[in-house]
Amino acid sequence: MINYFKDVRSEMRHVSWPSRLMVVVYTIVVLGVSLATAIYLGLWDYLFAAILRRVI
Numbered sequence: 001m002i003n004y005f006k007d008v009r010s011e012m013r014h015v016s017w018p019s020r021l022m023v024v025v026y027t028i029v030v031l032g033v034s035l036a037t038a039i040y041l042g043l044w045d046y047l048f049a050a051i052l053r054r055v056i
Helices: 002-012 020-055
Strands: none
Touching: none
């Protein structure tokens, strides 16, 4: 078990971590795409619900 954690620690030193700026930019991109998707799906849901209300 101890060897496992030593190996993990050793491997973590080889990881190429993104810069703080990259993390912020990617976070903003993910939030923007998520918001755009939510708006897109929300509009389609509203449209289909409105159509269904008129049919029923």
